[in-house]
Structures are given as C-alpha cells and as structure tokens.
Amino acid sequence: xxxxxxxxxxxxxxxxxxxxxxxxxxxxxxxxxxxxxxxxxxxxxxxxxxxxxxxxxxxxxxxxxxxxxxxxxxxxxxxxxxxxxxxxxxxxxxxxxxxxxxxxxxxxxxxxxxxxxxxxxxxxxxxxxxxxxxxxxxxxxxxxxxxxxxxxxxxxxxxxxxxxxxxxxxxxxxxxxxxxxxxxxxxxxxxxxxxxxxxxxxxxxxxxxxxxxxxxxxxxxxxxxxxxxxxxxxxxxxxxxxxxxxxxxxxxxxxxxxxxxxxxxxxxxxxxxxxxxxxxxxxxxxxxxxxxxxxxxxxxxxxxxxxxxxxxxxxxxxxxxxxxxxxxxxxxxxxxxxxxxxxxxxxxxxxxxxxxxxxxxxxxxxxxxxxxxxxxxxxxxxxxxxxxxxxxxxxxxxxxxxxxxxxxxxxxxxxxxxxxxxxxxxxxxxxxxxxxxxxxxxxxxxxxxxxxxxxxxxxxxxxxxxxxxx
Numbered sequence: 001x002x003x004x005x006x007x008x009x010x011x012x013x014x015x016x017x018x019x020x021x022x023x024x025x026x027x028x029x030x031x032x033x034x035x036x037x038x039x040x041x042x043x044x045x046x047x048x049x050x051x052x053x054x055x056x057x058x059x060x061x062x063x064x065x066x067x068x069x070x071x072x073x074x075x076x077x078x079x080x081x082x083x084x085x086x087x088x089x090x091x092x093x094x095x096x097x098x099x100x101x102x103x104x105x106x107x108x109x110x111x112x113x114x115x116x117x118x119x120x121x122x123x124x125x126x127x128x129x130x131x132x133x134x135x136x137x138x139x140x141x142x143x144x145x146x147x148x149x150x151x152x153x154x155x156x157x158x159x160x161x162x163x164x165x166x167x168x169x170x171x172x173x174x175x176x177x178x179x180x181x182x183x184x185x186x187x188x189x190x191x192x193x194x195x196x197x198x199x200x201x202x203x204x205x206x207x208x209x210x211x212x213x214x215x216x217x218x219x220x221x222x223x224x225x226x227x228x229x230x231x232x233x234x235x236x237x238x239x240x241x242x243x244x245x246x247x248x249x250x251x252x253x254x255x256x257x258x259x260x261x262x263x264x265x266x267x268x269x270x271x272x273x274x275x276x277x278x279x280x281x282x283x284x285x286x287x288x289x290x291x292x293x294x295x296x297x298x299x300x301x302x303x304x305x306x307x308x309x310x311x312x313x314x315x316x317x318x319x320x321x322x323x324x325x326x327x328x329x330x331x332x333x334x335x336x337x338x339x340x341x342x343x344x345x346x347x348x349x350x351x352x353x354x355x356x357x358x359x360x361x362x363x364x365x366x367x368x369x370x371x372x373x374x375x376x377x378x379x380x381x382x383x384x385x386x387x388x389x390x391x392x393x394x395x396x397x398x399x400x401x402x403x404x405x406x407x408x409x410x411x412x413x414x415x416x417x418x419x420x421x422x423x424x425x426x427x428x429x430x431x432x433x434x435x436x437x438x439x440x441x442x443x444x445x446x447x448x449x450x451x452x453x454x455x456x457x458x459x460x461x462x463x464x465x466x467x468x469x470x
Contacts (some may be wrong), residue, residue, distance in 0.1 A: 043211075092436040150179045253274065362399060369395055
C-alpha cells in the first residue's frame, strides 16, 4: 500500500518543483549546441588522444561554438574566427580570468606567474613587469648576440656530424634551451649533473602541462591523483626546480655584491628581476616566489614552442623543394656583396616571414590555447553563456578553416605575401600566440628566434663568396 502512495507523492514533488522553482521558458538560457554527455564524466570520453582534432571534428557537426562538459565543468569550444574575435576582443575583459589549475599551482608557486595567475591587480602588475622590463623590444634586441652565437654553434655542430644521422629535434631543442637559459640566467646548463637535471625537470613540466587533471573537473575524484602518482610527480618537479632557481638567485646576489655590469652589457632576466625586487622602479615589490615563477614562465614558454615551430618549418621545407628554393633565392639576392646575413636583414626577407607564418598557421605550437574563464554571464552568438564557463579556443582548427583560407591543408607561404595578416593577435585568422589581455606577452621574442635560426639553418658562406644550401 505504501508504494501506491509513494509514486503519486514523487510525481507531485516533481511537478511542484518544476512549476515553482524552475525558471520559466522566458528565463531559460539559450545555450550553444552540445554533444550528448555521460553521467559524471560529461564529454570527457570524446576528447581522444589529440583533443584539438577531436574537437575540430565535433565542431563540424555542432558548429563553431559548442558547449561541452568536462566532468561538472561547462567548457565552451570556439573553432572559428568570429567566435575567437568575440571572446578575445569584443568580450575580452569578461574572459580574462584563468580557471583554477592544481598542477599550475603546484609548479608555479600557487600560479604566481603571468600565464596562470587569475585576473586582477596582481596579474596586471606582473604582466607590466614582464612586458616593460623583460620582453620589451629594446630588451629583446639586447640578446641578439646570444641568438646569433647559439645558432652558429648549432650550425658548426651539424657540420661536424654531417657524416652521421642527426636528430634534428635534439639539435634544435638544445640550441633553443641554450638561448633561453642564457637570456634567463646568463649561462647554459647543457653539461654536467645540473644541466641534465634541469633538462629533465623542464621536460617533465611540459609533460605535466598536457596531463588531464581529473580533480579539477570532478573534484570528488581528486583523491585519484594520489593513487596515479600525479601529486608526487608535481611535488618532485617543483622541489627540484625550486632548489635550482634558489641556487641561481643566491649565486647572483653574492656576485652582484662584488661586481657590476659594464656599460652596454645585456643583463639577463635574473639581474633585471633582482633590480626591481624592492619595487623602487615599479612601485610593486617583487616577492621571491614571484621572481621564480616568472623565470619558470620564460623557461617553459620559450623552449618547447620555439623548437616545435623550427622543427615543423624545416620539415615543410624538405617536403616542398619549391618553397625551399624560393627561400634560398631570396637569401642569395639579399646576401650579394655581404660576408654574412644578420638580424638587420630580416625586415627585408618577406618570403621568410611568409614561411614562418604558414608554419604557424598549419602547426600552431599550442593547438588549443590556454583555457580562459568567464567572470560574468555573457552573450555570444545569441547564446547565453553562464559565469565561470571555461573556454578553449582551437587555434589549430581556425588555421585550417576553409572559410578563411583557400586550400587550407596546402603549405603555401605565398598566401601571406600580399596579406596584412600577422601573428600579433590583431588578425584572428592566425592566433598561435593568442590575443587580447591574455595573449602571450613574449610574441616579439618568440618570432625573432625562429626567423634567425631558419635563416642560419638553410644558408652558409661558401668559398666563392655566395650563399648556398647547407
């Protein structure tokens, strides 16, 4: 008898809740289209091993703006120029926050760096320090000799080993690491135990950056990170890198007490950050953890992405002999009567710039831009997007959008020769470094490195005074 009474009671409660507590049809949000989700995990099963490709495939069915759920977290996927422009330009302020990341917190001193710190006064201050004091055009130019020396060293190494098989990825990675290391801390760490340890730690950070942390999306399952070893991996890397950075900073503090830089000598990031640590230049006291977090930002952001672009560019040049020859011809014309081609010549190398842009279009170093989070409810494409919604912008898909590019799967640098499209975040057809407030502050440095290195990689001075293929 009790069961017969229970059923109508449940039905009554359901309709009572529906009528009095659910929003009316006029109040319901109009959400973007969504694939069917599963209980607990949402759409996590649809990401696959290459999420940018899986999400691109889903966007063909559900549209350039679709809503997924990673566990309990709503995640907006933007896969078109218009969607990216709406998010990173029209509603840039709304989307300026970063979602909480326990891995970033563990590695970057509670996310005290530029990339992962939440939007607010602290973030504005450290971004200002980074842009004005570390990555200004003047500062980037001051490291020119470092870029040229390390690139020449790489070419010499290739010449010495040209009779054997060369792992180009390893060579490019070593060169890039040397440049970033000299710019950051004034010297390389490519030999000895300290160098091996630093390289291993940086490689582990890059691996951890690609790990899906289930605790961030399904909080009641975060205990799994203790079982699968993720927590211990993060702690081990954080401890090792902290010890390394502490030793570098202490060594520099002691050295600077007894010596000063000569006039015109380029200062590395450690020296610049120590100078502004007391806040006299910026009005913003720089804490030790912030200093170390900014150094880690520069190490991580400046190594993997750079040599990835270099590797893909060299691969595409070998795949397309016509493009390689055209680039060689440009360098031969530019190199007539000169003993060498330098960074000063880069501004005149229009085809080289086009080659790099085309590589970035097809092979964005970060296919899915770092996630952003809405700070309030916002309307996009007539859809109502709730506050605290995470957004992933698929730069890889945008670079292959047939609505923006003719023959998008074809490697064709010529498409950029008569085009105003650049990579600085103003043209949303090409956003390998993001755009808006959360765009990469190191674009100038990031573009300069591949330009110099590709130029050196495909040219050499021969006995007759001309430039030829290496």
